[in-house]
Amino acid sequence: MRWLAAGLMLVTLTVDTGVARQTGQRSVARSIPYSVGRALPDRSGDWTRAAQIQMFNPGDLWEHINGAAEQYLTYGFQDLATAQYTDRTTRTVVVVEVYRMAGAVNAFGIYRQEVSPKARAVPLGVEGRASSNTIRFWTGEFYVKLTTPPGGGRMPELEALGAAIAKGLGAPGAMPVEAGWFPTAGQLPDSVKFIPADALGQAAFANAFEAKYENPGEPATALVVPFGSDKDAAAAFARYESFLAKARGKTKVASPGDGGFSATDSFQGFILAVRAGSRLVISLGAPEERAAAMVSDIVKRLGTVQAGQPRKEGSW
Amino acid sequence: MKGMNRRGFVRASAAVAAAAMTRPAIAAPAQDAPDSGRVRRFKPLGKTGWRVGDVSAGSGQRDPAVLNYIFESGINLIDTGFQYAGHEELVGKVLPKWRDKVFVLDKWDPPLVTATVTKSALLEALDVSLQRLNTTYVDCMMLHSIGHPRYGGLERIQNPAIYEAWDEAKRLGKVRFTGASSHGVRMIEDMNWGLDNNRFDLILIGANFLTHGAEPLLKKARAKGVGTIAMKTMTTYKSDLNIQALQNEQTNARQACLKWILASDLFDTLVVSMPNYDRVAEYLAVSGTTSLTARDERYLRTVAAAVGPRYCRPGCGACHGACPHGVPVADILRYKMYFEDYGEEKFAMQRYGLVPASTRPSRCAGCAAPCEAACPYGLRVRERLSEADRQLRFA
Ligand code: SF4
């Protein structure tokens, strides 16, 4: 039951036609916006795809990846197409998973969440990395994973298959513009992340971006949390401030941006938080002077780097 | 419990709530920890010797400070797994400070554990997890998602390599206890096999106030000194109970679901996803519950009324094979749920389109509905199937 035939597109068209004929019925709102057939070629080099492509949606992703589904849903998971390829000569099997996310930033987000920055970079999509038996990359609104069993190896061939799939998924796009909010000096590689919900454990902090910095012995994090309006940002900021109210050394700061406060938390270290219009800029862990310089720099950048589109919500 | 109405079931379960409350010492919170609840009740975790808080943490945190705060609040069991992207690493950022105060429950990646996986592959994967967790041992290493056809049948967990790997890992001091998790259709069967063959020290199963049938399994586990842990405690896979009748009252509904588990005393602890400080406070507020209030029962009835009649229970499958015409009841009900609850109309229709015409519910009219008789939850299966056929079929 759970397997769709390779002719999924045909089924899709049939559904469309059928619905169009049923006047007066609730209309079908969404169509699958990409061709599974195109993205998962029947053949690529020595790889041959099994006939069936399995699809999952937000309602049953858990059947594929159990509790990990929760994280994907938070990141704006839309649907998943997965298929197996077998190498004609070695019989090596690779499982390909194409996750369609709500947008490019969501694909970037889940990719950066899953990938190890220590893995080898591969030229696939906007960014890709390969570990001993897995290749991950993101391209457009898709996050793609190719996995062989441990020891399955054959990475050059796997990369070639990845390239064929990436091609089928269309133009890769580019890094989220929000990455430009963060100064690059001292920034750890691949440390810019999209945090769709609960940034810093605050229920109101959604769609945030963070970057990590490393001075010797001084790990630091910078965070930008956008809100729909200055008023919403101010309310969330006040709540965050009162949350940290018990912190030692909490002091109001007058600048930059629209003012804020500093605090010292036993776990996060020195915190400097300011509001700049509808965004909050927060430095965690950096010592006072460095934090002030970093926050000022980010506030300046917010004025010059245009924000991306508002994020679509996850499925729940 | 079969035959008992919902209210009766809730009351009966509350009535069996046991409970000597104990208050062990908890780690002193940092001065700047936000002020909220603490774990108020601790119980023996099977025969592990660990006294576990009645409320434990599932994954879901994205910030190590939240996890640190969770431990400061006295929660002393964390449920993680290889499959929860980045969560083992996040635990690893906090764990060194708490290592001897927190019970770490980890799980192998489900696809790794097959009928043919080797001992060395399992031990290698354990080492990867230990590295991510920043520790030299886990308190419990579990088989993740047994009883789930996707990962194979019973033969998967009968692979002797698993038990050789566990023995070796215990000998090396990398694993203290072992067990399995499940909310799959063969949950009861596979868990029973593990218990009967003395393979598990702990079991983690999907259970909530709407699922029945696991009581004999849980009793058997208790009798053997196997620790019992509940997950999926809020009925649906959605983190919020998005029910119209509960607008602005989701907190109370979520808490009532947790309180039902606590009051039932069927489990040593429950694990629940705690992504932010608000949720930690919300869930800690129910710690120590030994009985349900009339208000809790009211919330459960509201959830049951909204979810129950259409909630085809995870891990059930009781109607499988009951239909003389081979109608795949559970599958079609799930497609209907996608259509109605998830806004996935096209997807649901595609799935339905692949059900052969000969096994569609067009057969249901005039049928005596043995499928309905087989459903222990009283789902109006025939009616729901006919509705599904109208919604999902295309011209
Ligand atoms: S009501 Fe429908 S599904 Fe149920 S047994 Fe009869 S034909 Fe089968």
Ligand code: SF4
């Ligand atoms: S319809 Fe009833 S018996 Fe069948 S799987 Fe669903 S809950 Fe179980």
